[in-house]
Amino acid sequence: MENITDFYNEWLKAQKQTMKNWMEAGDNLRQSFQGETKARDAETVKRAFDLHETFLGMHKSWAGAMNDAFAAMLKNLSTGIGRETLTNIFSSAETYMKLFEFWLPLYKSLQEKTFDPASYQQFFAPARYKEVLDKVFAFISPGSFQEIFDQVLKYLETVAPLAQSQTKQFAEFAQRHAERFSGFLGRDSEAALQAYENILDAYQKSLDPMLKLPAMGKSRENLELTLSVLKKYPAYMGQFAKFQNLMYGAGQKTMEKIMADFARRVKDNATMPGYDEFFKLWAEANDHAYHELFNTEEFSTLSAQLQSAGLEIRRDFQRLLELTLADYPVVLRSEMDELYKTIHELKKRIHDLENAMRASSAAGAKR
Amino acid sequence: MMPPARFFDPQAAVKETWALSRKLVNAYETLNGLGQIEVGATPKELLFECDTIKLYHYQHEGRITCKVPVLLAYALVNRPYMLDLQPDRSFVRHLLQQGLDLYVIDWGYPTKADKYRSLDDYLNLYLNDGVDFIRQSTNHDRVNLMGICQGGTLSTIYTAIFPEKIKNLITIVTPIDFSTNDGLLFRWSKNMNADALVDAYGVIPGDFLNAGYMMLRPFMKLSKYIDILEAMEDREKIENFLRMEQWLMDTPAQAGECYRQFVKDLYQQNKLVKGGLMVGGKNVEMKRITMPLLNIYASDDHIVPPSATTPLNDIVGSADKQLYTFEGGHIGVFVSAKSQKELAPAVAKWLHERAN
Secondary structure, three states: OOOHHHHHHHHHHHHHHHHHHHHHHHHHHHHHHOOOOOOOOHHHHHHHHHHHHHHHHHHHHHHHHHHHHHHHHHHOOOOOHHHHHHHHHHHHHHHHHHHHHHHHHHHHHHHOOOOOHHHHHOOOOHHHHHHHHHHHOOOOOOHHHHHHHHHHHHHHHHHOHHHHHHHHHHHHHHHHHHHHHOOOOHHHHHHHHHHHHHHHHHHHHHOHHHHOOOOOOHHHHHHHHHHHHHHHHHHHHHHHHHHHHHHHHHHHHHHHHHHHHHHHHHHOOOOOOOHHHHHHHHHHHHHHHHHHHHOOHHHHHHHHHHHHHHHHHHHHHHHHHHHHHOOOOOOOHHHHHHHHHHHHHHHHHHHHHHHHHHHHHHHHHHO | OOOHHHHOOHHHHHHHHHHHHHHHHHHHHHHHHOOOOOOOOOOEEEEEEEOOEEEEEEOOOOOOOEEEEEEEEOOOOOOHHHHEEEOOEEHHHHHHHOOEEEEEEEOOOOOHHHOOOOHHHHHHHHHHHHHHHHHHHHOOOOEEEEEEOHHHHHHHHHHHHOHHHEEEEEEEOOOOOOOOOOOHHHHHHHHOOHHHHHHHHOOEOHHHHHHHHHOOOHHHHHHHHHHHHHHOOOHHHHHHHHHHHHHHHOOOOEOHHHHHHHHHHHHHOOHHHHOOOEEOOEEOOHHHOOOOEEEEEEOOOOOOOHHHHOOHHHHOOOOOEEEEEEOOOOOHHHHOHHHHHHHHHHHHHHHHHOOO
């Protein structure tokens, strides 16, 4: 890309094409209902939903293209607060547009005062709404622990080659279920917890027998730590599922309240909001709802438990890394910690000695 | 069921996405065109440094009318330039204009090597060195100590340990009674496993703390970035916005042992109020604070709520103590127009009246 103007022009051209496609899709949509808005037969409704999906698909493509474009733009921006802020602005804009997908089906019916929440439910896809909330709470993610889990599974295959068949079986099972955890929304927490139980069960059957093997010296400690991490990961994900349940549940309830509020407005013949206003209402309602949730002892306790569970995994993993690296000529974290401690103590002693010297000099000067 | 056709308006979709695209490109061009954002603009001289800690003396253009030097101590968890964010919104500048002789201690950015730095180090070593340096270089036996937010907690503990070195104590939006559940940070910290956290990280990363702060009002943060898109034409407003962003994102890591004790002894066991806080083998007794106290709190503070700040006046031994209510929020205390007009003159007046 030569400069921002070239980029901008190219980008505008692509945008115009996207808009044209959208308008055509919109025309198709309208035509498919002309003269039969009262027919309401199953085929018509199905066609409408298909078109809705097509429309959202195009919107998603646009959002994807927009993200790619802005990622490219960010590369051209020097690091610093401008770049950080722009990253946050783009991320927020993405959430803003994701929410817009939920607004689209609302808009016309609100304008025409024909909205009713029951109909809207047809268009409200919880999995899509989860994406909105995931964007808002992007900083809460089990991602790093998933990485640890993956690494430990690989490691297990290295330190316990004889047990490969068992670990592989467990790994595949656990991976399959772990992926499911992140897909649960609100009321599916029971299923999430069941998945967690299944993983633990698989763990007992597959890996516990290995611990009954004769002692293997240092390797045994490695194996125990590895198995400990594997055991703790599903426990962590179980906590995470409960946490998600609270978070998504609050989000979903808030959206339902907003819809109920719109239904009342329609009934009262009140002025209907545009998207900007809808966004503000949505943000304020969620701000209030989440503050209420965050201020409960249940949330505080659960998030602390979640954090502790994650920290335990991190601690075991660090220890495992140290054991693995112990035979190599690298400085380990615990060794650096010892060094830091010694330096800290020495600095204090020097400071105390300097003070004593100053006091002694001052006393000498007075005499 | 309602026919879905009535739900769609492609034109609205096109209009909205087009408008947002334009705003985002506009934001890119604006932010790309801005140079470095300056914060902490008031000139200051570095007097001494020790490890990551630096002591500065602010230069003043006018006459010093309050001879007793004032040392500002800010929180460990944020940067002190909040007090001097921009020339027209600078608490520091206003205090200087009121004739005060100002110093500030900057705690810096702890690194992994600072894992073992403790509350004892911060108070009995660094802060005490700073206070002694000012006392000796200005020939004053006692200095005025002004602590802000967590820096106020540190200042209060320090004053209880070394009351003979402090002439007047000023605390601003300072947590003292940690038993409250009015603020989310207070509620969450009570259940936190500080040992596990410090043992796992050593030095608590700034990003970890930032994640906690973002959880306080995640939807307002989202709205903030959407709202600012409307202001991209207003360069001054954008620069002000960026200064605040700079401060919000600039969260130093926390030295492990200090963090551990702060969470366990204060947030979880509330030892400042209940008693029993030990720092470097010294028992912290609040009744030893007998000098004049000005305790400033913000009525709408959701980070350090009034219920955490106001009890200070009940537990110190001072006869001359004043509670000052600022009508606003935690950040507004330093950057709001009202604060510029009202707070700095009030603080300066209070200090002038107790200068002799």
